[in-house]
Amino acid sequence: MAGNSFGKLFTLTTFGESHGIAIGGVVDGCPPGLPLSEADLQPDLDRRKPGTSRYTTARRESDEVQILSGVFEGKTTGTSIGLLIKNTDQRSQDYSTIADRFRPGHADYTYQQKYGARDYRGGGRSSARETAIRVAAGAIAKKFLKLHFGIEVSAYLSQLGPIKIDNIQPSIKESNPFFCPDPSKLEELDAYMRDLKKSGDSIGAKVTVIATGVKPGWGEPVFDRLDADIALAMMGINAVKGVEIGDGFDVVEQRGSEHRDSLTPEGFTSNHSGGVLGGISSGQDVVVNIALKPTSSISVPGKTINLQGEEIDIVTKGRHDPCVGIRAVPIAEAMLALVLMDHCLRHRAQNAQVTSITPDICDKSKS
Amino acid sequence: MAGNSFGKLFTLTTFGESHGIAIGGVVDGCPPGLPLSEADLQPDLDRRKPGTSRYTTARRESDEVQILSGVFEGKTTGTSIGLLIKNTDQRSQDYSTIADRFRPGHADYTYQQKYGARDYRGGGRSSARETAIRVAAGAIAKKFLKLHFGIEVSAYLSQLGPIKIDNIQPSIKESNPFFCPDPSKLEELDAYMRDLKKSGDSIGAKVTVIATGVKPGWGEPVFDRLDADIALAMMGINAVKGVEIGDGFDVVEQRGSEHRDSLTPEGFTSNHSGGVLGGISSGQDVVVNIALKPTSSISVPGKTINLQGEEIDIVTKGRHDPCVGIRAVPIAEAMLALVLMDHCLRHRAQNAQVTSITPDICDKSKS
Amino acid sequence: MAGNSFGKLFTLTTFGESHGIAIGGVVDGCPPGLPLSEADLQPDLDRRKPGTSRYTTARRESDEVQILSGVFEGKTTGTSIGLLIKNTDQRSQDYSTIADRFRPGHADYTYQQKYGARDYRGGGRSSARETAIRVAAGAIAKKFLKLHFGIEVSAYLSQLGPIKIDNIQPSIKESNPFFCPDPSKLEELDAYMRDLKKSGDSIGAKVTVIATGVKPGWGEPVFDRLDADIALAMMGINAVKGVEIGDGFDVVEQRGSEHRDSLTPEGFTSNHSGGVLGGISSGQDVVVNIALKPTSSISVPGKTINLQGEEIDIVTKGRHDPCVGIRAVPIAEAMLALVLMDHCLRHRAQNAQVTSITPDICDKSKS
């Protein structure tokens, strides 16, 4: 256990480097009887995969996932599910020049300090390529949550650099390369990204992830709170520097009388809490915001040091996303789905015998 | 394991309700040979304890912690450390009126949904009282980190409602009841809190936590990143709705050329990353911001429903903090110390034999 | 996490030394709604406690357990349950002579090597006194398993030194100080123990633990098999050197045609497997044997070395059980109950939605 596993009961363990033979993972704890095939996983992988638009890295990976075990006659058996994606477009020669130096803003320096050496090809294990397997595993969780509870997990781009997206029309977000739910902002985004690419620089972004249909009662009260595990999951995505649940940092200036969500026989009257109270889901929408830093892999020249501690100039070549936040959309969905799936199983482990004796007001809530 | 344990190798497991006999916990995994007594834990408990100023709850708890095991002849033995704090000022009669209703903004409704019943006295397990044991355990971690590595973990109030605190003079933060490091804001804070109490309302806050002296190389690269575990820890504190590492949500509008911290032979030239790159500590200061919501326990009347789903009026009586963010300062320090301690042990488990071959530039850094 | 926790979902974490202030523990993951009070735990504690007969240590401990949390209005709430037993008859002066030497057959030498020091009073953490909390936690598991599934967990002495006990009459085992189910062996046991005490020596024992009423389907198929977790639990009891499931070591000389238990419409025709097939419960009785070594705390003089590595003579004074196997009976029951409880929760976490489609032949089995 050195950080390559996620989840307590629905557990994903991953392996693989950006420029190795393959990346893969094991999903353990999936309930049996779930209809599953590669076709359930591929759509989300295709949403995440590189080379799909001019706004993302030019690296082309087919990202075809193979299910190696745990499924029999079209259904999960309850045993561990092996997942494999072969790397096909590594071009590791691109990276040879950075073997002896630390790219600023990257994990090069910290890996070297931790392990005494590092796989410098394309970031090795620290590459965002690793997240493809999370997306595949997340698709399994999504399918279970949808089938058994009607839960939907969906994310969109809510800000890219200075461009704020607030007129949310979810239906259009999948029909543009930005996962942008506001059709009026598409041209502005396109122009911004075009200029950015020319400048050789990169930009940060904000992504919003929402789960609807979550049952009340999922989560734990003290350390493994639902929101705490969501924070763990989100901050564990490459480039994420901030996580908010519900109103997030806006609560700093709110008063209690303004923040607290009233309960009525017709449901909650607002959702400042983002669907979590005391670490446990309320049944309202779970609403999460994450901040993604601009990638440090840019062609703008910079200063750094080499393995010998000498100052040198650096320009990151290779093929990179000018805004990693865009492709983070399906990754964030996957991570939220993994957390919900895990807490679904944890909840029923302890509380399967509980008969909810309270009114389930959330069915009627404006969530 | 139902959410009452924190940490993989340096583990805290807690128990206890607000109005039960006692709260307590077990620290497992503490290295042997650490000089330790109750006197090491009490100062942080005293910083957290209620009833110390007119800005906090009037409940008076001596919060005297007792070490029941794991220490022999003044030093830790390496076996588990039992901690106990007796509850002395429960007054559970204060709470009888809320037994059949759900306080809005509280965990009442979600506990009821999860468990089918709840200990309604003072919030039971969801009470912030539970955090006293975290503070005691954090003090053990702090002592080890200080003694072996010179690490200091320190937090302060950085915003209270509309009042932003930016002229940081760390030396004064312990000499006022707000943990405010800016002497010029003390009067404003005092006036604001006085008005707030009169209004019966509450207010949110922002707290900044910083660890100095952290060694480079702590953390894990994929899921259990140092920053992800910090997010888990912080979002696991009552009332926290947002967590930032380094520049946090400001990165959304930053460019890569602006965000990335350059390395030079004299050290990093900036610390936008907040001391973590690729999930692993860089040796710079670890900088964390958290947003705390205003407590929902206010005397401003509100609407809610009872166990039968009927609409009723509610006014929360009892003794509560108008700004829970203030007392969160020592709690946030404790949680960061627990995370660092855990990753210190995890790092040496895997990498004890690594000889750092790179220049440790951080000793020279402006952090 | 340094070995003081047991279980994945129903977790016991313990603390405390033989001669410290108290021993205690935290049970996490107990389902809510279980009627529980100290009166449920005390009977098993009384069965384990020292000083009850002339065959056990003369140390007198009332072993009164206190439930500090997790129970409200007579029922478990689903939050963590704190348990505390104060040490009342420590007499640590008895042990001062062994501070600088390693008792042969004890953990003195290995603790010193591991931790660089040790709490030498009465064995410190390695004392069997620690098991009292296991017995208390096991009683919680027993109650849940009995109430919800009708499961009974019961152990007895099956051999003491050369005296084999094979005429099993369960009803009488609680009415004699040996937990011996064969009334015809009581006199022989009494005579043997009397002689043994005179000689100042100790003797090994075998204990059989049986769980009836276990549901089919509990356990995991690969590493955390039900039988593997039972082995972990049993070998984790002080002095245990061997564990068998079902026919145990007798299988070495069995043929497949003899060993395999046939299934018939009326149930299994035999139970060589001991109730576990492929790591998963079959619904038959779970049958476990454990071998307990003779305590090394004897008054027969021996040779050892001191902290300086010099040869010295040693005679263990203090108050010890001449046959630790006897008092292991309730401990073994507790550990089996903890394993079953844990796997009960693990099973329903993953498989709550499974409708058993096969005939449950076990209800009709001769188990």
Add this chain to the structure above:
Amino acid sequence: MAGNSFGKLFTLTTFGESHGIAIGGVVDGCPPGLPLSEADLQPDLDRRKPGTSRYTTARRESDEVQILSGVFEGKTTGTSIGLLIKNTDQRSQDYSTIADRFRPGHADYTYQQKYGARDYRGGGRSSARETAIRVAAGAIAKKFLKLHFGIEVSAYLSQLGPIKIDNIQPSIKESNPFFCPDPSKLEELDAYMRDLKKSGDSIGAKVTVIATGVKPGWGEPVFDRLDADIALAMMGINAVKGVEIGDGFDVVEQRGSEHRDSLTPEGFTSNHSGGVLGGISSGQDVVVNIALKPTSSISVPGKTINLQGEEIDIVTKGRHDPCVGIRAVPIAEAMLALVLMDHCLRHRAQNAQVTSITPDICDKSKS
């Protein structure tokens, strides 16, 4: 986490069914800098693989393992190591006849009860084929333990049915297909197995596993004792029904004066304890015995029931080992190596700063 992971810090997670596409696993927590290639893993895989002699199953698998990640420029990087072995000789048609019936002595009935369905091809996940990945992972642990501490882990057949092997000459055990260390028993074994195959029956076996060179101080004192984790590991091997440490069940008839191992300035004078005292290694040889049941896959006809609960006759066809104990030899070594590796890392996590102040008598011991 549904039982497919082993180890706390050096963790193996496996996947794969007997007749699926491939089996595989992930090793997480391996220290960086260990020279490693497939050539280090293949020898043990070849020792375990089927089809190597007339005494084992006729299934022919090349069992070529591929390292997919975690190794760069010939050394481990500290990131997770992906392992893959393709299945090449599945012949799943052999198994179609057992789809609707429960083979006695197998996991068929228990899997069906647990999961509501099962992959019936060749035992699916319950097949011993799964252990190939354990052997590969164990070889990584073995290499680290050998290189850093000089530890050797070695097993041999110590009994096969009625044939006891007690004249141990370790050097010859690898030169015969029985892993038998006694040259005088080879003919008898050959004759016995020949008769057994003719009869269509199977036989049990006992295997002894020994680790030499283990450092004193590894293990934990209460639940995760070194011997308890060894019991977990061994009972988690298919067909194992009993585990002994040191003298095992012989201790039942031993006296304390006979069992305890005296310490002298020249080392321990005996090793009844099997190298573990109080759950922690003493530095002596770690000695483990395991009992393996006869496989239930035999051509001797038997009775069972089908999915409808009707009585039917059964004859297990397919290709099976008449004595699964033989091929368990490298598996048992792998599992012991995994346990030692895990506790090596756990020990240094907590105790890296401990300077052993006691004489290390074990270097001089007759172990």
